[in-house]
Amino acid sequence: MTAHDHHDVLGTLMRDSLDHCVKCTICETFCPVSNVTPLFPGPKYVGPQAERFRVPADESPDDSLDYCSGCGICTQVCPQGVHIAEINTQARAKLRERTGFKLRDRIIARPDLTGRLGTPAAGLANRTLRSRPLRLVAERVLGIDHRAAVPSFAGRTFQAWAKGRTSPPAQRRVAYFHGCGANWYEPDSGQRTVELLEWLGCQVDVPRGQSCCGLPLQSNGMFGAARKYVRRMARALAPAARQGIDLVGTSTSCTLMLKREAREILGMDEDPDLRVVSDNMYDICEYLVMLHERGELRTDFRPLPLTVTYHAPCQQQGHGVGKPALDLMALVPGLRVIENDATCCGIAGTYGLKREKFDIAMDVGKGLFAQIGDARPDLAVCDSETCRWHIEQATGVKTVHPVEVLHRAAGLS
């Protein structure tokens, strides 16, 4: 793969893509939010249309922009190449700069910080998060909906586990980008990723100093802080990339952030660390399918007599690589996979946590939840952690990353 000269999407040219809008309304038909709530007029209106009237010195002409979840689906379907979602995210940052940032948004945008604070006192922290009275207080004081799914602190970190072991040498080396999700909230899934990659014949490096990639800060409009996070993460991962080691991540929205969004939306194309990280970053299923296409993937999976549903989250679709998780699960004998026909589960990162947006997030996900319920699966499968928490809470079906399925099929659990 080669890097393209992307002069048409970076810098001011990305915003200028709005001039290509022909008002065809295709984006409106796909926007999951405007399809369920009259509070949001839809991508065509808040994107290419309203952006024309957002003049630097003036007030933004509309605040409904705040209801865009940033799912990115509009950009995917637009036939004219308008970068609607990216334009919206940038405009939202400007809007928030003017209106100020809520304390709530400052908190939920820093999963690394909450992770660092919650982990040493995980028991207490988890009891707090599960306590209805305390959640009601949090809803009133902060505006975090008391019904929204929040992760549990694992009480230990993935990094601590990784520090204590060395991956057996192998010809193929990959560096694991675990981010904050696997580190503080799902260290088990991080461990399984490493074990699976090793079973598949990779030597797995875990670069130190990884924290949060800055995506939640970007989504919540705190671009300054987001850039700092991106720079720190890029610094941690760049040395491996410069040695020609492929970077592989399991959090699909975070791999997309470092692959593309930070360069496009935060305008960080000049950062040399980010450039090399971006060029060598792969979502794990994308990576494994690529190995398979080259005939280099071990496929002696054992039979797994299970029925699972698979939902490709909107951020995974933003990679533009199809649904590699389905291709991988098709290699597992006995596994019955039901593909969900839905674009978004509603949570969109931190969007559905917010009191004023939780009901929208549930409405957006309604179709997906019904499909999962009807399928009565043993497991639901989805590549993004916040989506998994949301889906599990809404459906009561245990929801896992595709890696978890492959880990079992490899006989590792």
Next chain:
Amino acid sequence: MSRHDVVVVGAGMAGLTAAVRLAEGGATVLVLAKGVGATHLSPATIDVLGYAPDRVDRPLEALAAFAERHPGHPYGVVGAAGVAAAVPWFAERFADGPLAPYAYTGTADENLLLPTAVGVLRPSAVVPETMAGGDLRDGGEVCVVGFRALKDFHPRLAADNLSRHPGVTARGIELDCVPEGRVDVNALGFARAFDDAAFRKDVVARVAGRLHAEERVAFPAVLGIADPHAVWSELQDRLGRPVFEIPTLPPSVPGMRVFATLRERLRRAGSRVVLNNVVTGAEHRGGTVTGVRARVGLRDVVHGADWVVLATGGFASGGVELDSRWAGREVALGLPVAGIPAPGEERFGPAYFGEHPMARAGVAVDADQRPVGADGARVFDNVLVAGATLAGAEPWREKSGEGISLATGHRAAGLILDAAGSAQRSAVAATEG
């Protein structure tokens, strides 16, 4: 690099048709598209040939003479037989599709005359069952029902214009039903509302007492997106008379039904559409393409393919571009563009729906839909071109856009399946011999 039997570029009517037929024929297919195609915009009627230049009543019969008069027209390439084969194939995709029993009706043998949103009668051959009741060839009485919250559909305007047609009496009524309390709602919003029984009941209650004995009832084409057959049937039952849909301005709900049906058929056949892949070039050895290059986000990737179907649309979809010096460019594979009027020649005519030589510009192909240069020589042996990308047609004037996309997409798939089949047979013969 991934490898596929066929990479189809474009997810409009032509690309989806080719892809579904190929995948159902056993090929491994990858559909790459920059975005969604014109299905969401056009009325989703299969207009085979409406004007040539006078109004055509029997399109299939008219095709042979038409193709002869228009050398290089896509219909000259596929022939009447190509159209006759594609139309029933398309209708069959709906049987057992995700929206069944929602169905298409009509044949390419004769045109119906269906109202447009401004009350003009438009010749169209194969149409959704929900529209067929609007055939006014023999005149009739129509009550056009509209909704204040649905912009760009004005029942009284449509009715006034319809009444100018001999034998047609029409009047319009406008309802105040507003789904979810919105100020304005697009066609899809209304279609979702019609999926809801309570909304239908409300509409029926407001319309039922106001109809004249002989009137049929026209609605904008928003009668349901999840189960349109059920919505339409229920309205006919409750109102006790024929009910039909009139296409709206975009978004086109009937077009979304086509997209949903073809996409689901593709999925069932083991293939899928991957969006946000902008094809920027071909990898080739001489006249054989080995793969297509696509830009995905900030990366370039190559998808290997034995065959490529190019169905990127025309100027409107960005499949073909024109620069300020009047040089044409086919954007995905860099194929030559034919038919651009030379300096000094007429490019556009004075009337909007008149003749515009520019409209015929596009990629010229040989009898096997392979792209050719100005000298008539093939550019690539394993690339087939389909749909609005093709040179030679004036779809707006002819009312032939969907017919061309369907027939050329269908035939491109057939040619590839035949060639792959005979290659396989000769390989088997070689090993056996």
